[in-house]
Amino acid sequence: PFLAVLNYNITSKQDFPSPSILLMGKRLRSTLLVAKSILIPKYSAKKVKQTLKCKQHKQKVHYDKKSKKLSKLCPRQKILMQQGMRHWKPATVIQESGPNDYLVNL
Numbered sequence: 001p002f003l004a005v006l007n008y009n010i011t012s013k014q015d016f017p018s019p020s021i022l023l024m025g026k027r028l029r030s031t032l033l034v035a036k037s038i039l040i041p042k043y044s045a046k047k048v049k050q051t052l053k054c055k056q057h058k059q060k061v062h063y064d065k066k067s068k069k070l071s072k073l074c075p076r077q078k079i080l081m082q083q084g085m086r087h088w089k090p091a092t093v094i095q096e097s098g099p100n101d102y103l104v105n106l
Helices: 001-008 019-024 045-066
Strands: 076-083 086-096 101-105
Touching: none
Parallel strands: none
Antiparallel strands: 076 086, 086 101
16 A cells, blocks of 8 residues: 555646655655656746646635635524534534534534
């Protein structure tokens, strides 16, 4: 399993450098046969940061399309709480513990 994880982490994904390249600045060696010229870094840190920011922004835009602001819950309010997949149980709000964080009684 260790070699499988290592080989996965040293593999570049599409147009983005591998995690090991981003972390250590060079391609790691493994048991896979690789030309020595591939082990030399060929990326710009600024370009990687810019690409990462662009991808994160796209993810945020797609998430924000369907998201909505949650309404506040009041103490003693009856709610349904999800426990696992497709299992909903009735509960009662006891108090607010933080933003979008509540103490409930099942």
